[in-house]
Amino acid sequence: MAGGRCGPLWTALLIAWVAALAVAEGPEQALVPAEPSRVQPMTASNWTLVMEGEWMLKFYAPWCPSCQQTDSEWETFAKNGETLQISVGKVDVIQEPGLSGRFFVTTLPAFFHAKDGIFRRYRGPGIFEDLQNYILEKKWQSVEPLTGWKSPASLTMSGMAGLFSISGKIWHLHNYFTVTLGIPAWCSYVFFIVATLVFGLFMGLVLVVISECFYVPLPRNLSEHSEQNQRSEEAQGAEHLQDAEEEKDDSNEEENKDSLLDDEEEKEDLGDEDEAEEEEEMDNVAGGVDEERSDPNNQGLLTEASVAQEEVESEETKGDTTGKPSSADTEVAEDSLRQRKSQHANKGL
Secondary structure (H helix, E strand, C coil): HHHHHHHHHHHHHHHHHHHHHHHHHHHHHHHHCCCCCCCCCCCCHHHHHHHHCEEEEEEEECCCCHHHHCHHHHHHHHHHHHCCCCEEEEEEECCCCHHHHCCCCCCCEEEEEEECCCEEEEECCHHHHHHHHHHHCHHHHHHCCHHHHHCCCCHHHHHHHHHHHHHHHHHHHHHHHHHCCCCCCCHHHHHHHHHHHHHHHHHHHHHHHHHHCCCCCHHHHHHHHHHHHHHHHHHHHHHHHHHHHHHHHHHHHHHHHHHHHHHHHHHHHHHHHHHHHHHHHHHHHHHHHHHHCCCHHHHHHHHHHHHHHHHHHHHEEEHHHHHHCCCHHHHHHHHHHHHHHHHHHHHHC
């Protein structure tokens, strides 16, 4: 009976002892610290560390499945960082939208290699072996670096980082309105539209105030003097224009006068030539008359010529007596005399 009673007692004592050991060992195991991560989180405040030495950066998002699949490989790669003489970092694009804009990250996960401030995009798989070979074999030397405005350290990408930071803050504020406060989404949109308009008006007012501060107006006396000078310059310009027009008119009149004088001189020269031709004809006719007189057979012609001359002389004497000679009559008489002379000359021939 005594042995049967002691059996269960020893069993209870054994169970109690085991439980006590378990309780005692539990806190000791809990006190053992977990191995710290060798991956360094990068933020907008410490990202300049990658400008020195050799780095590998990973851009990820907590909700990205592809990023989660490469987490263990990235941790293994970071543990071997000392052996490879490389630092390993990661950037959460949700918490650091400015850095995602600075590196212009459009896909996740995204990997970058940095060597003394020169950045290159790594487009291989996020597997430890590939990453290790990329560093050991220096495959990054065959990749075109991000230079010029594409470099994360350039002024252009700094502006891009600022835009991404503002967009991230607006997104967080929108989530605060819709999720935390329970405001409808359209109300949040209306709020942002009104805020944009008010901000634009405010910035315009600031620019006007700045321009007024830097703009120094001229004194009133100087402004009036400048207006008077401007008016006098305009009046002088008008006078110069009038003088130029008058000079043009005078020159045109002189040219017209010269052309008229030239025409008159030409007419006089033509008249002199006509008179010379008439005198030559008269001389020829007189020579013909003399020949006819010498020839007894042509006495009739001479008499006719003398009669014509007497008629002309009688008409001229009439014109002289009246004091008003008729030019038309003289011209008719001269024409008739010429015709007769020409007839006599033909007959003589």
